[in-house]
Structures are given as C-alpha cells and as structure tokens.
Amino acid sequence: MVGPTPDDRYKWIALSNTTLGILMVTINQSILLISLPDVFRGINMQPLAPGNTSYFLWILMGFILVTAVLVVSFGRVGDMFGRVRMYNLGFAVFTVFSILLSITWMSGAGGALWIIFMRVGQGVGGSFLFANSSAILTDAFPQNERGKAQGISGVALVSGSFIGLILGGLLAPIEWRLVFLVSVPFGLFGTVWAYLKLKDSGIRVASKIDWLGNVTFAVGLIALLTGIVYGIQPYGGHTMGWTNPEVLGGVFGGLAILVVFVAIEFRVPNPMIQLNLFRIRAFTAGIIASLLSAMGRGGIQFMLIIWLQGIWLPQHGYSFSRTPLWAGIALVPLTIGFMISGPIFGIMADRLGSRGVATIGLVGAGGCYFLLELLPMNFSYAPFAIILFFLSFFSGMFIAPNQTGIMNSLPPDQRGAGAGINATFMNSAGVLSIGVFFSIVTLGLASTLPEHLYAGLTAQGVPANQALKVSHLPPIGSLFAAFLGFNPIQTLVPHHVLAGLGATRARYLTGRSFFPSVIAPAFAHGLHLAFDFAAGTSLVGAIASWLRGGRYIHAEDFLPDNASRGLLEVGDLASAEVGAGVVNEI
Numbered sequence: 171m172v173g174p175t176p177d178d179r180y181k182w183i184a185l186s187n188t189t190l191g192i193l194m195v196t197i198n199q200s201i202l203l204i205s206l207p208d209v210f211r212g213i214n215m216q217p218l219a220p221g222n223t224s225y226f227l228w229i230l231m232g233f234i235l236v237t238a239v240l241v242v243s244f245g246r247v248g249d250m251f252g253r254v255r256m257y258n259l260g261f262a263v264f265t266v267f268s269i270l271l272s273i274t275w276m277s278g279a280g281g282a283l284w285i286i287f288m289r290v291g292q293g294v295g296g297s298f299l300f301a302n303s304s305a306i307l308t309d310a311f312p313q314n315e316r317g318k319a320q321g322i323s324g325v326a327l328v329s330g331s332f333i334g335l336i337l338g339g340l341l342a343p344i345e346w347r348l349v350f351l352v353s354v355p356f357g358l359f360g361t362v363w364a365y366l367k368l369k370d371s372g373i374r375v376a377s378k379i380d381w382l383g384n385v386t387f388a389v390g391l392i393a394l395l396t397g398i399v400y401g402i403q404p405y406g407g408h409t410m411g412w413t414n415p416e417v418l419g420g421v422f423g424g425l426a427i428l429v430v431f432v433a434i435e436f437r438v439p440n441p442m443i444q445l446n447l448f449r450i451r452a453f454t455a456g457i458i459a460s461l462l463s464a465m466g467r468g469g470i471q472f473m474l475i476i477w478l479q480g481i482w483l484p485q486h487g488y489s490f491s492r493t494p495l496w497a498g499i500a501l502v503p504l505t506i507g508f509m510i511s512g513p514i515f516g517i518m519a520d521r522l523g524s525r526g527v528a529t530i531g532l533v534g535a536g537g538c539y540f541l542l543e544l545l546p547m548n549f550s551y552a553p554f555a556i557i558l559f560f561l562s563f564f565s566g567m568f569i570a571p572n573q574t575g576i577m578n579s580l581p582p583d584q585r586g587a588g589a590g591i592n593a594t595f596m597n598s599a600g601v602l603s604i605g606v607f608f609s610i611v612t613l614g615l616a617s618t619l620p621e622h623l624y625a626g627l628t629a630q631g632v633p634a635n636q637a638l639k640v641s642h643l644p645p646i647g648s649l650f651a652a653f654l655g656f657n658p659i660q661t662l663v664p665h666h667v668l669a670g671l672g673a674t675r676a677r678y679l680t681g682r683s684f685f686p687s688v689i690a691p692a693f694a695h696g697l698h699l700a701f702d703f704a705a706g707t708s709l710v711g712a713i714a715s716w717l718r719g720g721r722y723i724h725a726e727d728f729l730p731d732n733a734s735r736g737l738l739e740v741g742d743l744a745s746a747e748v749g750a751g752v753v754n755e756i
Contacts, residue, residue, distance in 0.1 A: 183367050184310035185319050187360065188303040189326045191261060194356050195296040196330030197337065198268070199233060203475065204338030204494040205349045206230065207654050212346040213274070213281030218650055218661055223403060225282040226650065231399050231601065232286055236293025237300055238597035239391045243384050245301035245590025246442055250379075253302040253309070253586050254368040260298025261364055265357030267291035271350035300593045305585035306368065308577040314520050316577060321516020321570035325509050328562065328569070331471070332498065332505040339495025383442035386431040394424030395598060398605040402612065404644035409616040410609055443591060444584055452579035453588065455718035456524070456572050457595055462711030463532060463568060464596040466539070466704035468603030472653070473611065473700055474501060474558075477547075480652030481690050484682035485548050494655040503555045507562030508569075516570035524575030529715040531567030536708035538564060539701045547690040568715070575718060607700045608646065614696025615645035619689060626688045627663070630675045636667050648689065659685050 202209065206229070210217045217226040248256040271288045274281055303323065311319045341348040397420025405411035412418075435441040448454045478500055479493035488496055515527050538561035545554060573592070580588040620641040627637035640662045651658035660668075660680050668676045678684055 180369070181310040181315075181319070184306055185322060187364050187368060188257070188299075188306055189323050190356060190360050191257070191299045191364075192303055192323060193326035193330045193333075194353050194360065195264065195299055196327055197334040198264075198292060198296075198350075198353055200331040200334030201338040201341075201349045201352075202230060203653075204335050204498055205342030205346060207491075207494065207656065208342035208346040209285070209349070210654075213285070214277040215279070215282055217654060218647060218656070222282075223650070225279070225286070226654075227399055227403070228286045229282065229289060231604075232289050233293045233296065234597055234601055235392065235395050235399070236290050237297045238395060238594055238601060239388050240294060240297035241301040241593040241597070242387065242443060242587065242590035243301075244297050245305065245586035245588070245593075247379070248298075248302040248305060248586035249583055252370045253305050254364070254370045256298050256586075257302040257306060258361065258364040258368065260295045260302070261357060261361040262295070263298065264292055264295025265354060265361055267295060268350050268353045268357055272347045272354065274347065301590040302586055304573065304577055304589040304592075308580075308585050308589075309370075309582075313578055317516035317519035317524075317571060317574040318513060319516070320573045320577070321513040321566070324512040324516070324566065324570045324573065328508040328512070328566070329505045332501055335498030335501065336495070339498050378440045380435075380438050380440055380442040383431060383434050383438060386427055386434060387442060390424045390427030390431055391594075391598065392424070393420045393427065395601045397421035397424060398602055401605055402608040402646060404646060409612055409644050409646065412609070443587060447580065447584060447588060447591070450579050452524075452575055452718045455714050456528075456576040456579070457592055459528065459532065459568075459572055459711045459715040459718075460576070460592055461595045461599045462707045462714060463535070463565075463572075464599035465603045465606075466535070466707040466711070467565065468600030469605075469607030469700065470539075470603075470704055471501070471504075472604060473607055473697060476611075476649055476652050477693070477697065479655060480649070480658075481547055481686040481693065482549065484686050487682065489682065490652075490655055490657040492655075500551070500555075501558065503558040504562045507559040507564075508566035511563045511566030512570045515567045516574060519571035519574045524571040524578075525716060525718055528568045528571040528575065529712050531564045531569075531571070532708050532712035532715055534564030534567065535561055536705040536712065539705035539708065543698050543701045547694050572715065606703065608649065610699045610703065611693065611696035612644075612646050612649065614699065615648070615689070615692045618692040618695070619645050619648070622688045622692060626684065627679070630679055630684075631671050632663065632667060632679075636664070645692075648685075652685075652689075657681075657685060 206217070206226070209229070210226075215222060215225065217223070244256060244260075267288050270291070271285060274284050274288075276284055304320070307319045307323060308316055337352060338349055341352060397417045400414065400420070401411045401417045403411045405414040405417070432445070435443055435445050448457075475497050478497040479490070483493040483496055483500075484490060511531075515531070519527050538557055541557045542561075545557075576588065576592055577585060624637050624641035627640060628634055632640075643662060647662070648658040651661050657680050663679065668679065671679070
C-alpha cells in the first residue's frame with residue numbers, strides 16, 4: 171500500500187495551521203463583545219459616561235477597522251515576498267500585542283488608550299494572517315479539493331466568533347486580563363509551528379511596493395469607516411451623527427480619496443491592486459456577493475445580542491449582569507449550522523462548482539431573516555434556535571463555495587492580493603452594516619421610545635421634569651447599555667431620584683421587567699426593518715452569485731505542475747493571464 175505523499179501531508183499541515191491562526195484571530199475579535207464591562211471595570215472607567223463613548227467604540231471597532239484597511243496591502247506584500255513569511259510574521263505580531271494587552275497597568279483614559287493601541291497592533295498581526303491564509307491553502311491544495319479546505323477553514327472563521335462570546339463570559343468575571351492572555355499559548359505554538367513546517371509553494375513575482383496607492387487607499391478607507399463609526403453617535407441634539415460635518419467630511423472625503431486611489435492604480439507600473447482582476451467575472455461576482463452577504467449579516471449579531479440582553483433574557487429571569495454570557499450561549503446554534511454545512515458544501519463546490527450552491531445558500535439565508543421577523547419579542551427559544559441554525563447552515567452553504575470560486579479564479583501570483591480584496595470588502599461591509607443597523611434601530615427607537623419611557627417613569631413616581639429629561643436622552647445610550655450588560659435605567663435615572671421613590675418602585679425600575687417592557691415595542695419596529703435590509707442584501711447578493719457564470723478555474727490549474735511553474739518562471743503565462751484575466755469555464 172502506498173502511503174501519503176509529502177504534498178498530501180503538507181496540505182493538511184497548511185490547513186491545520188491556518189485554521190488555528192484564523193480561529194485565534196476571530197476569537198479575539200468577539201471576545202471583547204462580552205467582556206467589555208469587566209474590562210472597563212478593571213481600568214476604572216464608566217464607558218457610557220459623557221466623553222467616554224469614543225473609547226468604547228474604538229476598543230470595540232478598532233481591530234475591525236485596521237484589518238479592513240491593511241489586508242489588501244499585506245496580501246500584495248505576501249505575493250511579492252512570500253505568503254508564508256508574511257503569515258508567520260502575523261502570528262508573531264499578534265502574539266506580542268496579546269501579551270502587551272494582558273499586562274495593562276494603567277487605569278482611566280490612559281488604560282483605555284493603551285488597550286486601543288494594542289488592539290490596533292493585534293489588528294496588524296491579524297491582517298497578515300487574514301490576507302495570506304486563503305492564498306496558502308489555495309497553493310497547498312489541488313483545485314478539486316480547495317472547497318473542502320475553505321469549508322474547514324470557514325468553520326474556524328465563524329465558530330471562533332461564538333467561542334469568543336462564551337470564553338469572554340467565562341473568563342472576564344474571573345480576571346479581565348485573561349481575555350487577552352488566552353490566545354498567547356496558541357500564538358506562541360502557532361508561530362513556531364508555522365516557522366518550522368509551512369513552506370512557500372506559491373508563485374512569487376518581483377515587484378516594487380506601490381507606496382502612493384497604499385497611502386491613498388489607507389487614508390481613504392480609514393476616513394470612510396471612521397465616519398461611519400461616528401455617524402451612530404448623537405450630535406447637536408440629533409439622535410444620530412449623520413449631520414455632523416466631521417462625519418460627512420470623513421465619509422465623502424474618504425470616498426473621494428478612494429476615487430483618487432483607483433485613478434492611481436490605473437497609472438502606476440506596479441499597482442497595489444491589479445484592477446484587471448475585476449475583468450474576471452467569477453472573481454468580481456464572487457466579491458460582490460461576499461460584500462452583500464457581509465452587509466446583511468455584519469450587524470445582525472449586534473442586533474441579536476441587544477435583543478437577548480436588553481429584552482428576552484431579563485424577561486426570562488436573568489439579571490442584566492448575567493446576560494452577556496447567556497446571550498453567547500443562546501447564539502450557539504449560529505455556530506453549529508455552519509460547522510455542519512461549511513465542509514459539506516465546500517466539497518460539493520469542488521465537484522459541482524460554486525454557482526448553484528453559493529446562490530442557494532444566500533437565498534436560504536435571506537429567507538431566514540424573514541422568518542426572524544415572525545417571532546414576537548418575547549419568543550419561545552426553540553423556534554428561535556431552529557431559525558438561527560438554518561441561518562448559519564445556509565451561510566456555510568454560501569461562504570465556503572464562494573471563497574473557493576474566488577480563489578480558483580485568481581492568477582497564482584495574485585492570490586494574496588485577491589484574498590485581501592475579498593477580506594477588505596467583507597470587513598468594510600461589516601462596519602458599514604453595523605452603522606446601518608444601529609441607525610435603523612435608533613431611528614425606530616427615537617420615534618416611539620421617549621413617549622413610552624416618559625409614561626412608564628411618571629407612572630412609577632419619577633418627577634415629570636426628570637422623566638422628560640431621561641426620556642429624551644439619545645436612545646443609542648440605551649442600546650449601548652443593554653449591549654454591555656447594564657440596566658439602562660440605572661445609568662439614565664440619577665441615584666438620588668431612584669432613592670426618593672422608595673425601595674419597591676426603585677427595585678421595579680431597575681429590575682428585569684421595566685426596561686424590556688418599555689423598549690420592546692419600539693425596538694421591534696427597527697429590528698424588523700433591519701431584518702428586511704439583511705434579507706434584501708442577501709437576495710441581491712444571490713443574483714450576483716448566479717451571475718458568476720459556470721465553474722471557473724484559472725488556466726494555470728489545468729497545466730501539469732512542473733510545466734506550469736516553468737512557464738510562470740519565464741513570465742509569459744503569468745503576464746498574459748494577469749493582463750487579460752484568462753480563466754476556463756467548464
């Protein structure tokens with residue numbers, strides 16, 4: 171019996187190492203969602219106090235912003251200098267900044283700034299990992315097994331976000347520094363393992379770094395995404411910040427700079443992004459479908475967490491301080507469905523192509539968003555869990571095949587840049603989705619919550635002038651409080667007012683019943699609009715997915731390995747394919 175070849179062994183080494191890297195990064199992306207209250211208590215800062223909201227948003231969003239900006243550049247650098255080398259550097263950088271986060275010694279604003287900057291450093295390491303992992307897998311696996319590899323890797327991508335929710339809920343109450351320290355052993359092991367075992371088997375093309383393109387891309391995208399983040403904060407008496415000149419300047423100025431970036435890329439000899447890649451229909455359609463899918467699901471997790479922590483869990487006997495952990499547990503079905511479907515439909519995409527499988531996945535996900543609208547605010551858990559399971563099942567049906575279709579369509583020397591483009595579109599869409607969802611829900615709250623809150627407070631004896639003041643505070647504060655596991659009434663109504671109401675009324679107002687009953691009707695309207703938006707983007711994404719055409723595999727994959735490498739070394743085939751976007755449709 172013939173044993174496995176070295177290439178057979180290596181592809182599984184590459185898959186297990188990249189899966190570990192992606193799992194580590196995604197756990198750290200989500201672990202703060204649950205542990206933020208303990209982190210802020212640890213540095214003695216009230217996150218919702220006036221002037222502190224920016225610290226809260228940057229600790230929460232800084233990591234995502236950095237990865238959105240850097241993955242394209244780092245993917246291109248990997249194409250030029252070696253994907254494994256850059257991937258290994260990412261492991262090391264991520265681990266170093268995890269250690270620095272775990273030794274935070276300052277408190278107050280200094281501690282918050284330290285965490286923000288160290289999270290940015292983690293984002294740099296995560297960008298190296300995200301940008302090169304898919305390209306390493308594509309290099310290691312033959313084209314008829316890449317869907318399976320992407321499906322298994324995708325399990326880490328999705329499950330890591332929910333493992334992080336549970337880990338944060340378990341570790342943060344014990345010691346908040348553990349939420350950063352937990353990734354250090356895996357980072358150290360992964361760094362050494364990647365250095366010893368991974369090898370660069372992809373095509374490397376000598377080139378110069380497009381500094382002008384990198385700078386304009388980074389500045390434009392940072393300005394755009396920062397404007398979106400600050401757009402959800404109140405401004406000048408308005409519930410949102412979309413009339414803030416700085417927000418508008420960031421959004422439109424960022425878009426203008428990105429237009430300049432595109433013009434630069436058409437003119438420089440060694441562009442950061444080969445815009446000719448977008449001539450490949452399978453690549454462009456897959457990227458658009460990925461963008462629209464991320465637009466739909468990017469903010470859903472936040473909305474579900476607020477729904478659970480602010481309304482459902484308190485109504486079912488959980489104190490607000492316990493809701494973060496139990497919200498993570500309640501969302502476990504969002505992991506299970508993907509763990510089942512990701513590998514299965516990745517293998518199916520290897521055999522049948524990505525078009526049909528990925529398209530059905532997006533249609534199914536859109537249907538699940540509509541089903542969530544049918545649930546009452548105080549739902550029974552079983553139907554909620556079943557819908558979440560199928561939502562994640564259909565998401566796995568889309569993500570792995572779509573990623574496989576994108577990577578198969580790319581020229582071998584552009585796989586890092588192409589994977590980076592996809593990651594940038596997904597992360598940017600996630601930030602935009604959060605901005606859209608919070609805006610939709612906040613506007614819905616602003617229309618009816620003040621009236622309900624005023625009536626409820628005055629009915630319990632709160633003086634009319636104080637109730638009016640509290641009821642007209644920006645509703646985004648209530649959402650943030652619920653998201654952090656705080657009872658919003660305790661943060662909105664002054665302590666001396668509560669003390670003057672008597673123990674019974676004060677307990678009722680700050681207990682598990684009052685706030686959920688007041689916010690539920692207003693939140694339901696905005697939540698349904700958010701689900702409509704998610705369903706709409708999913709269905710439009712399904713159209714884009716279908717328009718990718720038949721099964722696309724780049725021409726180089728049809729050549730014998732040695733012959734293809736020889737041709738690519740000469741450069742004839744590489745230049746022809748990059749210039750014309752040559753692919754084969756079968």
